[in-house]
Amino acid sequence: MATASVLAPHDVPTTLNYYAPTDDEAPYQYVQDPPEGKAWSNIGTDPHPVLVHDARGHEEDFSLDKNGFQYVKWPSVEQEFDDEERIKALYYPEVEEILKKVAGGKRVFIFDHTIRRKPQEGAKLGPQYRGPVERVHIDQTYKASIARVQYHLPEDADRLLKSRVRIINVWRPIHHPVAHKPLAVSDWRYLDENDLVSVRFIYPHREGSTYSVRYNPNHRWYYLSNQTPEEVTLIKCYDSEEDRARLTPHSAFLDTTAPKDAPHRESIEVRALVFDTE
Numbered sequence: 001m002a003t004a005s006v007l008a009p010h011d012v013p014t015t016l017n018y019y020a021p022t023d024d025e026a027p028y029q030y031v032q033d034p035p036e037g038k039a040w041s042n043i044g045t046d047p048h049p050v051l052v053h054d055a056r057g058h059e060e061d062f063s064l065d066k067n068g069f070q071y072v073k074w075p076s077v078e079q080e081f082d083d084e085e086r087i088k089a090l091y092y093p094e095v096e097e098i099l100k101k102v103a104g105g106k107r108v109f110i111f112d113h114t115i116r117r118k119p120q121e122g123a124k125l126g127p128q129y130r131g132p133v134e135r136v137h138i139d140q141t142y143k144a145s146i147a148r149v150q151y152h153l154p155e156d157a158d159r160l161l162k163s164r165v166r167i168i169n170v171w172r173p174i175h176h177p178v179a180h181k182p183l184a185v186s187d188w189r190y191l192d193e194n195d196l197v198s199v200r201f202i203y204p205h206r207e208g209s210t211y212s213v214r215y216n217p218n219h220r221w222y223y224l225s226n227q228t229p230e231e232v233t234l235i236k237c238y239d240s241e242e243d244r245a246r247l248t249p250h251s252a253f254l255d256t257t258a259p260k261d262a263p264h265r266e267s268i269e270v271r272a273l274v275f276d277t278e
Contacts, residue, residue: 068248132252145238179262188245
């Protein structure tokens with residue numbers, strides 16, 4: 001078991017992959033296998049050097065409504081995250097409790113989760129790739145967020161959409177502190193919404209959309225060094241209220257100072273609709 005002292009707190013100079021087009025077609029990505037002869041995505045990368053600031057020691061300075069992300073100390077009874085049914089039975093209720101107590105939600109609907117681990121050597125990069133995402137993105141567009149409510153809760157959607165709606169991603173390391181490919185989050189206050197690029201997210205039976213992000217030197221990035229499995233990052237992906245942080249670009253990134261023998265990152269992210277009414 002890795003100790004909590006794998007890394008000392010520090011800011012990290014690194015490179016982040018922003019959006020670049022690869023052709024003239026509107027940006028798209030297939031969630032599963034694309035049609036024959038079609039690339040699974042036409043999202044290119046535009047790498048830029050950035051400095052990712054360490055939030056360790058002043059975690060309390062950040063909040064969902066001010067910055068678009070928040071760090072929370074919340075140990076979990078689930079340790080392995082290797083059984084889908086156990087995750088849903090044991091971990092989902094914990095996530096609901098976090099989102100009610102910390103984010104102030106009255107009703108929480110969890111619609112998916114993803115486990116991320118280092119892919120096997122030689123694994124094909126494509127729709128089923130579940131390693132850390134090294135591309136600046138946001139999980140939902142504004143339009144897709146509203147559609148999520150209508151898709152998952154059709155009977156209540158009209159009523160729920162009359163009050164505040166959020167989508168929050170609850171991100172937690174698994175097994176050991178994060179050394180390789182930590183998670184960077186971008187402060188909403190330094191984001192120009194013109195930097196956002198809508199990407200068609202194509203499922204076999206429906207279509208959603210996510211945001212890629214164009215480079216802007218004004219962006220300000222943070223991470224939590226040596227983040228442990230007892231610490232979660234709350235990432236706001238959507239907020240219907242317009243007078244506060246509405247979303248947060250994020251990406252995994254390379255920390256070249258991480259010890260080579262430290263274990264590779266494992267993490268779970270749970271995404272939920274959060275309502276201010278029952």
